[in-house]
Amino acid sequence: MKLITNHYINGKFVPSHGTAQYDLINPSTNAVIGRLTLADEKDTQDAIAAAKAALKSFSKTTKQQRSDYLQKLHDAVMERADELIDAVMEEYGAPRARAKGSTLDAANNFLAAKEALQGFEFVRSVGKSRVLLEPVGVVGIITPWNSTYGFVCNKLAMAIATGCTSVIKPSEMSGIQVQLLTECLDKAGLPPGVFNIVTGLGDVVGAEITRNPHISKISFTGSTVVGKIIARGAVDTMKRVTLELGGKSPNIILDDADLSRAVPLAVAAGFANSGQACIAGTRLLVPESRAEEIKALVKETVAQVKVGPPHMEGTSVGPMVSKKQYERVQHYIQLGIDGGAEVLIGGPGHPEGLEGGNFVKPTVFVNVTNDMTIAQEEIFGPVISMITYKTDEEAISIANDTIYGLHAFVSGTDLVRANRVASQIEAGRVLINFLGHDALAPFGGFKQSGIGREYGVFGFEAYVEPKALLGDVLG
Ligand code: NAD
Numbered sequence: 001m002k003l004i005t006n007h008y009i010n011g012k013f014v015p016s017h018g019t020a021q022y023d024l025i026n027p028s029t030n031a032v033i034g035r036l037t038l039a040d041e042k043d044t045q046d047a048i049a050a051a052k053a054a055l056k057s058f059s060k061t062t063k064q065q066r067s068d069y070l071q072k073l074h075d076a077v078m079e080r081a082d083e084l085i086d087a088v089m090e091e092y093g094a095p096r097a098r099a100k101g102s103t104l105d106a107a108n109n110f111l112a113a114k115e116a117l118q119g120f121e122f123v124r125s126v127g128k129s130r131v132l133l134e135p136v137g138v139v140g141i142i143t144p145w146n147s148t149y150g151f152v153c154n155k156l157a158m159a160i161a162t163g164c165t166s167v168i169k170p171s172e173m174s175g176i177q178v179q180l181l182t183e184c185l186d187k188a189g190l191p192p193g194v195f196n197i198v199t200g201l202g203d204v205v206g207a208e209i210t211r212n213p214h215i216s217k218i219s220f221t222g223s224t225v226v227g228k229i230i231a232r233g234a235v236d237t238m239k240r241v242t243l244e245l246g247g248k249s250p251n252i253i254l255d256d257a258d259l260s261r262a263v264p265l266a267v268a269a270g271f272a273n274s275g276q277a278c279i280a281g282t283r284l285l286v287p288e289s290r291a292e293e294i295k296a297l298v299k300e301t302v303a304q305v306k307v308g309p310p311h312m313e314g315t316s317v318g319p320m321v322s323k324k325q326y327e328r329v330q331h332y333i334q335l336g337i338d339g340g341a342e343v344l345i346g347g348p349g350h351p352e353g354l355e356g357g358n359f360v361k362p363t364v365f366v367n368v369t370n371d372m373t374i375a376q377e378e379i380f381g382p383v384i385s386m387i388t389y390k391t392d393e394e395a396i397s398i399a400n401d402t403i404y405g406l407h408a409f410v411s412g413t414d415l416v417r418a419n420r421v422a423s424q425i426e427a428g429r430v431l432i433n434f435l436g437h438d439a440l441a442p443f444g445g446f447k448q449s450g451i452g453r454e455y456g457v458f459g460f461e462a463y464v465e466p467k468a469l470l471g472d473v474l475g
Contacts, residue, residue: 011192
């Protein structure tokens with residue numbers, strides 16, 4: 001049982017001023033494995049004051065100094081990578097391969113930011129003027145539970161690279177992971193106050209960050225509902241916002257696709273991060289002419305997917321993070337059935353023998369139409385809805401018929417055609433015959449999937465304010 005009673009403010013672990021307690025659970029068993037003392041408004045204000053004080057000198061650091069800090073942060077995370085991976089498996093339930101990949105990716109965010117920084121010019125000439133890109137100020141960073149290290153490290157990397165200081169509010173459900181990550185980041189030896197970490201509830205700590213006038217920008221990843229609350233609150237003090245929100249990503253299999261590649265990719269994209277992924281390819285768009293063939297292959301592929309606790313060899317789908325999340329997925333599976341969709345594989349309830357944890361059956365629905373709730377709303381579990389189409393134009397139209405626009409996938413053999421289809425999808429990233437990440441490419445959403453972009457130079461642009469000098473400008 002881990003007791004977490006400190007927050008990280010001004011370069012030190014300090015006792016929580018807040019007194020409310022929050023139980024941390026192992027989602028594979030629902031056993032309580034830790035207790036977190038939640039930060040309150042006062043802890044948050046202290047963290048903001050520290051970040052504001054640190055901004056004065058940190059905003060004046062050179063690119064070289066900040067590159068060195070990014071390297072140190074990377075090294076400090078890698079130093080304890082094995083422990084970090086174990087914590088993800090225990091507290092979040094990610095299977096080992098996923099836990100490992102996401103931890104290494106998180107560390108790599110610092111190196112990717114360092115690389116992008118080399119080519120980023122903070123002083124530019126435009127027309128007859130000079131433009132200085134200045135750090136936006138103190139950044140409030142608010143993150144969800146489904147990839148805690150990745151979101152915290154990437155947003156922190158963006159802030160460090162651009163000379164901003166930050167107050168980080170991770171999800172209260174990730175207390176153990178956050179504690180360990182904070183110990184790593186602390187070891188990097190950055191000046192006090194450059195980053196501060198206060199874990200508490202969204203409507204307490206998150207709300208204080210949203211309204212506090214000393215925060216200049218919020219970088220948020222989470223649900224569209226909360227993103228809207230933050231955006232509304234942020235406008236009172238005209239904070240800049242970067243919002244990374246929900247998704248309902250289409251995956252178009254074109255009729256010339258090599259199904260031996262496209263189907264495993266589709267299943268992996270749909271069940272990525274045990275389905276608890278904003279980018280998951282949950283709407284599988286298949287050509288009517290090959291629907292039966294694809295159905296059979298999907299069923300065969302999903303039957304091989306191993307669900308279980310993270311330590312079990314070969315597991316690729318772990319438990320849902322909480323009982324609440326388990327119930328949410330069950331609710332949608334039932335809605336699918338009640339709405340007339342047909343379960344191809346999976347369905348309601350726990351997989352046999354896994355009743356003690358928050359495990360769900362990886363599920364694929366067929367006979368789905370795009371207007372059904374299961375095709376429109378984010379389920380955030382391993383549930384794929386298969387929808388048939390007749391022409392490429394119809395596939396594109398179905399793909400775009402959603403309030404979201406975060407990610408999309410296209411599989412096809414004729415690359416000119418696949419690229420043509422990809423270019424017509426309204427989404428921040430479209431992956432062609434591919435499942436993966438590029439830490440230098442922009443990431444973010446069209447439509448209600450968010451505002452702004454993260455990663456690489458596009459990410460930096462969101463952390464700086466351009467100031468133009470006109471007239472007798474010294475060059
Ligand atoms: P959530 O929106 O409930 O919470 C996200 C964070 O916001 C948490 O730290 C939470 O405590 C905080 N929060 C809650 N209420 C708040 C408020 N009133 N003011 C300020 N902060 C508040 O999301 P979640 O359940 O933690 O994560 C799942 C959601 O995140 C899904 O919708 C998923 O699509 C989305 N997500 C998006 C991306 C992306 O990059 N686009 C990535 C991962 C997850």
